Amino acid sequence: MTVRRIVPNVPVESPEALAANRAFYGALGLAEAMNLGWILTMTSPTNPTAQISFLTRDETAPVVPDVSVEVDDVDAVHTAMKAAGAEIVHDLRDEDWGVRRFFVRDPQGRVVNVLSHRS
Incomplete structure (x- = not known):
């Protein structure tokens, strides 16, 4: 399995x-990579794996994840997490914005969004 990027997810209160x-992270030199109205992802123009996301909520999941980990084979990771007895918080699914993902709880209780981009 290859990890492609890890992105911290910061909950925020509102679209404002x-x-x-x-505006703030733009002034730091980051560029908007994605904005769905409930999630905003800012990325480094020179290092696209350096990212940070802000979420007012999660559109299709019960919680806002603490961190996102993009992998090359989300199905294999899902199988491995289930075999290890990890708590699946949000089951594996394809999302309208082009990712396949699931949420799993880490040993300290943080929720990890594990995803792959669909081709």
Whole structure:
């Protein structure tokens, strides 16, 4: 399995907070990579794996994940996590915005969004 990137997910209270973070992190040199109205992802133009996301909620899941980990084979990781007895918080599914993902709880209780981009 290859890990492609790890992104911290920061919960925010409102769409106005998303806009404020877009301006602030834009001034730091990051560029908007994705904005779905409930999630904003800012990325480094020179290092696209350096990212941070801000979420008002999660559109299809019961919680906002603490961190996202992009892997090359999300199905294999899902199988491995289930075999290891990990708690699956949000089951494996394809999302409208082009990813396949699931959420799993780590040993300290943090929720990890594990995903792969669909081709």
